[in-house]
Amino acid sequence: MSRAFNFCAGPAALPEAVLRQAQEELLDFRGTGMSVMEMSHRDQVVVELARRAEQDLRDLLGISDDYAVLFLHGGASTQFAMVPLNLMGDNGKADYINTGQWSSKAIKEARRYGDINVAASSEDRNFSYVPPQADWTLSADADYVHYCPNETIGGLEFDFIPEVDKPLVADMSSTILSRPLDVNRFGLIYAGAQKNIGPAGITLVIVRRDLLGRAGASVPAMLNYQIHADNDSMYNTPPTFAWYLAGLVFQWLKDQGGLTAMAAINERKAKRLYDFIDASGFYSNPVEKADRSRMNVPFVLANSDLDKDFLDEAGAAGLHNLKGHRSVGGMRASIYNAVPEAAVEALVAFMADFEKRHG
Numbered sequence: 007m008s009r010a011f012n013f014c015a016g017p018a019a020l021p022e023a024v025l026r027q028a029q030e031e032l033l034d035f036r037g038t039g040m041s042v043m044e045m046s047h048r049d050q051v052v053v054e055l056a057r058r059a060e061q062d063l064r065d066l067l068g069i070s071d072d073y074a075v076l077f078l079h080g081g082a083s084t085q086f087a088m089v090p091l092n093l094m095g096d097n098g099k100a101d102y103i104n105t106g107q108w109s110s111k112a113i114k115e116a117r118r119y120g121d122i123n124v125a126a127s128s129e130d131r132n133f134s135y136v137p138p139q140a141d142w143t144l145s146a147d148a149d150y151v152h153y154c155p156n157e158t159i160g161g162l163e164f165d166f167i168p169e170v171d172k173p174l175v176a177d178m179s180s181t182i183l184s185r186p187l188d189v190n191r192f193g194l195i196y197a198g199a200q201k202n203i204g205p206a207g208i209t210l211v212i213v214r215r216d217l218l219g220r221a222g223a224s225v226p227a228m229l230n231y232q233i234h235a236d237n238d239s240m241y242n243t244p245p246t247f248a249w250y251l252a253g254l255v256f257q258w259l260k261d262q263g264g265l266t267a268m269a270a271i272n273e274r275k276a277k278r279l280y281d282f283i284d285a286s287g288f289y290s291n292p293v294e295k296a297d298r299s300r301m302n303v304p305f306v307l308a309n310s311d312l313d314k315d316f317l318d319e320a321g322a323a324g325l326h327n328l329k330g331h332r333s334v335g336g337m338r339a340s341i342y343n344a345v346p347e348a349a350v351e352a353l354v355a356f357m358a359d360f361e362k363r364h365g
């Protein structure tokens with residue numbers, strides 16, 4: 007068996023150690039004679055592993071008791087609706103920062119529910135920079151401020167946490183757990199699991215408890231944070247297997263030395279790739295240096311006629327899923343926590359060799 011170097015943007019690579027443990031426990035979960043997939047979510051074994059996953063996540067991110075941690079269905083895209091449905095109060099108004107495709111989708115969805123002020127946007131330069139906060143036009147009466155700290159498609163990442171006097175809401179789908187985070191700066195954080203947490207099918211929400219209970223009476227129970235918080239995310243059947251796998255990833259992160267250790271590794275991986283791209287006249291990345299993502303590295307070839315050859319040859323060399331998002335073309339290497347430094351080394355070596363042969 008050989009494991010590919012997988013640069014997929016999502017669902018993304020999982021740590022090999024996690025997959026091996028899941029494989030070992032698949033048929034007989036810790037002496038129960040059953041797979042964890044086959045157990046009731048009310049079973050004490052499942053309740054216990056769900057609790058353990060939450061506690062490990064709280065330890066990793068330093069999440070205080072002021073916050074509820076929810077494990078939900080529906081992906082980050084459902085949060086685009088749940089956030090306004092739950093956090094818009096009488097004002098019915100929110101500020102959004104538009105830095106790319108995911109922010110744009112969040113804005114589009116939120117507009118169904120209230121008055122959305124786009125307080126800043128970098129659309130004028132094709133989302134290649136983060137608008138400095140000094141230029142934002144925040145509303146006095148917004149119920150919350152929403153932004154996407156890491157734009158997965160554009161490869162754009164905020165290097166600061168906005169200072170706002172309203173609850174700050176962040177779509178952290180592609181950056182959560184990549185480095186330490188001061189959760190106390192946020193009202194609500196959400197993330198689809200399939201980038202840096204676990205397999206697709208589970209979505210993490212970290213919400214300050216004082217923001218619970220604001221949903222109107224017409225909001226469906228399944229879209230109400232309060233109901234999920236009151237039921238420990240077991241109001242209905244949760245995605246138990248995905249929850250279990252996320253828990254294994256949290257334990258793996260602890261074993262690696264936690265988020266400070268991960269941040270150092272991620273920093274090295276991103277620097278290695280960007281330094282190589284910047285030194286080359288053959289590859290380029292369009293994003294302002296200070297605003298580049300450490301998780302998603304888009305790049306283009308000077309001659310896009312070579313794109314297909316690049317992808318074919320990369321695949322033959324064991325380097326997979328490097329095609330850029332269909333909306334932007336070019337290439338993208340996603341280098342989440344589970345992508346080892348060896349994968350980045352192999353990618354850089356391949357890129358150098360490809361350039362030598364075709365440059």
Ligand SMILES: *Cc1c(COP(=O)(O)O)cnc(C)c1O
Pocket residue numbers: 016080081082083084108154156157158177178179180198199201
């Ligand atoms: C992948 C992604 C989404 C969409 O997630 P789904 O789970 O597919 O709904 C939203 N926002 C960001 C930043 C993403 O990377």
